[in-house]
Amino acid sequence: MGIIVLGTVALDSVKTPYGVRKHMLGGSAVHFAMAARLFSEVNLVAVVGSNFPRKHIDFLRKKGINLSALTQVPGKTFQWEGQYQGDLNTASTLHTELGVLIQFKPKLTPAQTGIKHVFLANVDPDIQQGLLSQMRSPRLVALDSMNYWIAQKRRALLRILKKVDIYVANDQEARSLAGEYNLIKAARSLYSLGPRIILIKKGEHGALFYSDKFIFLLPAYPIDKVIDPTGAGDTFAGGFMGYLAKAGRLNAATLKMAVAYGTIAASFNVEDFGSRRTARLTMGDLEKRLIKFKKFLLF
Amino acid sequence: MGIIVLGTVALDSVKTPYGVRKHMLGGSAVHFAMAARLFSEVNLVAVVGSNFPRKHIDFLRKKGINLSALTQVPGKTFQWEGQYQGDLNTASTLHTELGVLIQFKPKLTPAQTGIKHVFLANVDPDIQQGLLSQMRSPRLVALDSMNYWIAQKRRALLRILKKVDIYVANDQEARSLAGEYNLIKAARSLYSLGPRIILIKKGEHGALFYSDKFIFLLPAYPIDKVIDPTGAGDTFAGGFMGYLAKAGRLNAATLKMAVAYGTIAASFNVEDFGSRRTARLTMGDLEKRLIKFKKFLLF
Numbered sequence: 001m002g003i004i005v006l007g008t009v010a011l012d013s014v015k016t017p018y019g020v021r022k023h024m025l026g027g028s029a030v031h032f033a034m035a036a037r038l039f040s041e042v043n044l045v046a047v048v049g050s051n052f053p054r055k056h057i058d059f060l061r062k063k064g065i066n067l068s069a070l071t072q073v074p075g076k077t078f079q080w081e082g083q084y085q086g087d088l089n090t091a092s093t094l095h096t097e098l099g100v101l102i103q104f105k106p107k108l109t110p111a112q113t114g115i116k117h118v119f120l121a122n123v124d125p126d127i128q129q130g131l132l133s134q135m136r137s138p139r140l141v142a143l144d145s146m147n148y149w150i151a152q153k154r155r156a157l158l159r160i161l162k163k164v165d166i167y168v169a170n171d172q173e174a175r176s177l178a179g180e181y182n183l184i185k186a187a188r189s190l191y192s193l194g195p196r197i198i199l200i201k202k203g204e205h206g207a208l209f210y211s212d213k214f215i216f217l218l219p220a221y222p223i224d225k226v227i228d229p230t231g232a233g234d235t236f237a238g239g240f241m242g243y244l245a246k247a248g249r250l251n252a253a254t255l256k257m258a259v260a261y262g263t264i265a266a267s268f269n270v271e272d273f274g275s276r277r278t279a280r281l282t283m284g285d286l287e288k289r290l291i292k293f294k295k296f297l298l299f
Numbered sequence: 300m301g302i303i304v305l306g307t308v309a310l311d312s313v314k315t316p317y318g319v320r321k322h323m324l325g326g327s328a329v330h331f332a333m334a335a336r337l338f339s340e341v342n343l344v345a346v347v348g349s350n351f352p353r354k355h356i357d358f359l360r361k362k363g364i365n366l367s368a369l370t371q372v373p374g375k376t377f378q379w380e381g382q383y384q385g386d387l388n389t390a391s392t393l394h395t396e397l398g399v400l401i402q403f404k405p406k407l408t409p410a411q412t413g414i415k416h417v418f419l420a421n422v423d424p425d426i427q428q429g430l431l432s433q434m435r436s437p438r439l440v441a442l443d444s445m446n447y448w449i450a451q452k453r454r455a456l457l458r459i460l461k462k463v464d465i466y467v468a469n470d471q472e473a474r475s476l477a478g479e480y481n482l483i484k485a486a487r488s489l490y491s492l493g494p495r496i497i498l499i500k501k502g503e504h505g506a507l508f509y510s511d512k513f514i515f516l517l518p519a520y521p522i523d524k525v526i527d528p529t530g531a532g533d534t535f536a537g538g539f540m541g542y543l544a545k546a547g548r549l550n551a552a553t554l555k556m557a558v559a560y561g562t563i564a565a566s567f568n569v570e571d572f573g574s575r576r577t578a579r580l581t582m583g584d585l586e587k588r589l590i591k592f593k594k595f596l597l598f
Binding site: 181205253 | 387482507514516521
């Protein structure tokens with residue numbers, strides 16, 4: 001059936017204790033796609049500028065990503081520059097250049113408007129709304145947001161939250177939007193804003209799934225060499241949504257497996273810079289690590 | 300068979316978003332005992348001063364704690380005063396008064412020196428060594444320490460670590476002693492110091508069990524009203540060691556169950572001030588919550 005991902009395609013520069021990389025292919029939509037592509041056709045909805053390297057387009061196409069809704073316009077591609085220190089849990093943003101992202105208006109092909117699974121990665125809530133209003137009959141819509149929009153466009157964010165099924169947030173964002181420190185209370189409060197599922201990503205501490213039907217907890221898969229965590233959250237979302245799109249059902253067992261696949265996908269993402277590791281990820285890699293992961297948890 | 304716990308019996312004053320309590324019965328040995336008593340006879344090794352209220356002694360005795368090695372000497376009982384803010388994950392110590400703890404020399408009865416399970420809670424490594432040297436043939440010795448000793452008595456701590464089976468630490472302490480941010484690497488490094496098992500407590504994020512044979516991960520049991528986390532780590536250790544003492548075996552299945560019981564015991568501890576909740580904890584409470592917990596984790 002396919003998945004829509006609305007988000008950024010970026011040129012990322014990053015500094016971690018393991019080194020420096022400049023202008024790598026990055027962005028939420030790319031990281032999401034690298035995991036979701038293993039389960040379903042990914043339709044990437046994003047904008048790049050005239051300086052976007054041709055090789056990245058070729059790369060995405062070779063990975064089977066549908067680029068019909070990737071537009072290239074005059075101007076500069078979105079750039080992010082950040083660094084990680086210490087436990088690599090939090091990025092410090094050194095520089096952001098929005099470039100062509102500022103006047104981005106997503107535009108789907110007629111065929112794409114019929115897709116059932118939609119992931120609205122972290123962009124301006126108005127852009128997320130612009131995409132969502134093009135969907136004819138979405139079955140499952142998930143949305144990610146971040147502190148900037150929680151602070152600057154709270155109203156627009158609250159409006160669109162009423163229309164989505166799943167709110168995906170990291171723990172800090174969940175606390176901030178809910179105004180609650182305790183994560184269970186925060187999840188309950190976010191649930192009251194509309195989404196029937198709240199999925200809180202806790203980085204190296206795993207994920208918390210909250211719905212009115214059940215709670216599900218999963219630690220992160222332990223990785224002893226975290227090289228670059230950029231995009232781990234979007235990779236998690238890609239594995240999660242990808243699995244759900246493929247499964248086609250939405251019961252407790254499927255949802256839990258989706259969280260597990262998201263967790264495993266994210267664990268590969270952090271093992272190398274950018275999407276270097278996930279670019280060559282196979283379903284076999286996922287399955288193998290999932291079996292190991294289950295052993296770490298069973299008692 | 301029984302368990303030895305060496306640690307503090309304290310008068311704790313605490314301020315959390317839920318209120319203020321003064322001079323409650325606290326201390327590592329007490330919190331440990333409140334969980335471990337459900338599995339095995341707990342022999343408490345600690346010192347209190349002349350100002351220690353008689354009612355607390357009566358209370359501990361009523362809970363079945365063996366107080367033969369609890370000594371009362373002239374001077375002031377150890378006092379700790381702290382406060383929690385925000386997410387209640389970290390305590391700020393406002394005041395500590397060591398009192399009689401300064402010249403504490405643990406002394407076991409002849410019968411106690413034959414006990415097989417020993418928990419050395421966080422006190423001066425020399426005091427921990429003083430207790431350990433009295434044990435005739437301990438089968439399982441676990442040790443907790445904290446940043447103060449890691450910084451001030453590193454050598455003595457490293458010496459005793461060679462003699463213990465299990466090192467229990469919170470994530471910050473584990474990182475500090477190992478000099479490693481990544482927790483898996485930190486655990487591996489701590490393992491090389493002697494203990495064959497490293498048990499890292501991550502507060503609201505659960506626990507990581509590391510041995511040369513296997514790794515085991517467990518999130519914390521989700522609690523939506525954390526009133527006072529003081530003693531959660533020692534309660535965790537009490538459930539963990541208590542279960543192992545009762546089981547008598549030390550295979551993977553027993554060790555994992557022990558981590559689960561520790562996790563559940565700790566979840567009760569944080570639900571009220573001091574040891575108010577764990578003081579009336581029953582095995583039935585533990586079992587019931589453990590069944591719920593398993594449901595949160597299974598996929």
